[in-house]
Amino acid sequence: MKKLLSLSAVSLLVAMTTLSGSTLSGSQDRDVNEGVRDRFVGAWRLAWLEEEGADGRVHRADCTGMLVYTRDGHMSVQVMYRNPQAGTNAAPVQYAQGGYEASFGTYEIGERANNFTYHVEGALVRTLIGKDLTRVYEFSGKQLIVKSSDRNEHWRVAWEHY
Numbered sequence: 001m002k003k004l005l006s007l008s009a010v011s012l013l014v015a016m017t018t019l020s021g022s023t024l025s026g027s028q029d030r031d032v033n034e035g036v037r038d039r040f041v042g043a044w045r046l047a048w049l050e051e052e053g054a055d056g057r058v059h060r061a062d063c064t065g066m067l068v069y070t071r072d073g074h075m076s077v078q079v080m081y082r083n084p085q086a087g088t089n090a091a092p093v094q095y096a097q098g099g100y101e102a103s104f105g106t107y108e109i110g111e112r113a114n115n116f117t118y119h120v121e122g123a124l125v126r127t128l129i130g131k132d133l134t135r136v137y138e139f140s141g142k143q144l145i146v147k148s149s150d151r152n153e154h155w156r157v158a159w160e161h162y
Contacts, residue, residue: 036111039139040069044159046079047143052154067159069107075118076104097125114138115149 046065053059065079081099095101103123109116118133134149140158147156 036109037071040107040109040116040144041071043068043162044144045162047158047160049079049157050155058154065101073106073108074104075107076102078102094125095128100124103128 044067046063046067049061049063049065050058051061061081062083063079063081065077067075067077069075079096079101081096083099095103101124103120103125105121106119107116108119113136115134115136118135120128120131120133123129135146136149138145142160144159145156146159147153
């Protein structure tokens with residue numbers, strides 16, 4: 001009987017250790033994800049935007065913009081090209097109309113892949129509504145640098161916190 005009780009106690013201890021370890025690991029993953037999300041949250045101003053021109057070469061666009069991430073997973077972006085003809089390049093997906101880009105939706109961070117997926121709920125360019133746009137990100141100094149994960153899109157944008 002003592003041996004059975006001792007075996008039960010050891011089994012319980014092993015189970016508790018395993019559960020607390022997985023709970024700790026889960027909370028650590030959650031803490032890391034919250035840490036990355038915290039770096040996104042807030043209002044950002046456009047520092048620069050590079051895009052492919054009609055000549056096929058990448059150049060800096062003359063534009064201004066704002067990007068907002070909320071803690072609860074919402075985001076919105078607006079970019080205004082100072083030259084209304086700009087922003088109408090022949091990219092596979094057109095994001096701007098009349099020199100202006102505006103959209104909003106939700107986002108999910110895939111921190112292991114250094115990407116996030118933007119679920120577009122509303123946009124000036126209506127064909128974007130309902131799309132899931134995956135973006136690659138990196139933090140460089142005070143900047144958040146974002147680019148498309150689509151190999152056919154040749155643009156990069158840098159944002160700085162206000």
